[in-house]
Amino acid sequence: MAVRDTFHEAVRNALVKEGWTITHDPLSLSFGGVDLYIDLGAEKMIAAEREGQRIAVEIKSFSGPSLVSDFHAALGQFLNYRLVLEAQDAARDLYLAVPLDAHAVFFSLPFAQAAIQRYQLRLLVYDGQKEEIVQWQS
């Protein structure tokens, strides 16, 4: 199983443990002629629901050779997906799922903090091994 699939499963299982119902796996999105799901480079998204709250989760492994490059791609994907969700399913909150180790190393840096604040990223920090959600940050 590819690294990204392992992480996908871990986040899915962590959400279920916390009482979420998985409603779409993968969640596919399209907008004005572009199928965002046909997105070879991107990890697949999950949609879930709990007590009336609906979320979409963009799962990132941050396993590439550069955390900065992975972050660029994650940010762009997040903002494009949010744009589409706002138009089609505005009550669904989008989260970027980030593994614990990448969060500790990269997401505490002033650069990442500035980007998170500016672009209002919501993060879900997960422990890929324990398959647990460590932190919701919004």
Next chain:
Amino acid sequence: MAVRDTFHEAVRNALVKEGWTITHDPLSLSFGGVDLYIDLGAEKMIAAEREGQRIAVEIKSFSGPSLVSDFHAALGQFLNYRLVLEAQDAARDLYLAVPLDAHAVFFSLPFAQAAIQRYQLRLLVYDGQKEEIVQWQS
């Protein structure tokens, strides 16, 4: 020469043809402990100057297997670079250089147009073969 280097040269030459002076090639940026130049997945940036106007150009080949994925990455990189430029060199305008064919195929779609408008991307459309700038869009 890799595809991305060919495109880099084409944009550089096109800028010079239009009377720009290349001041940094590559332009390196760092912010609060993160060296954005050590960014293995990213094409290098150019800085140029003409009649007192200063620009930074993020050059994208859009030669990957998915234009959507390439666009996610380009958008994230653009927004992160703009964040850093605003803090360090606010008078320098950032442009995303897009090849003519990718512009024709992808950037006219409603999805791309919505993202360009929402995130206020400035585009520089270039002809990689003629080494000419076709359009400035801001």
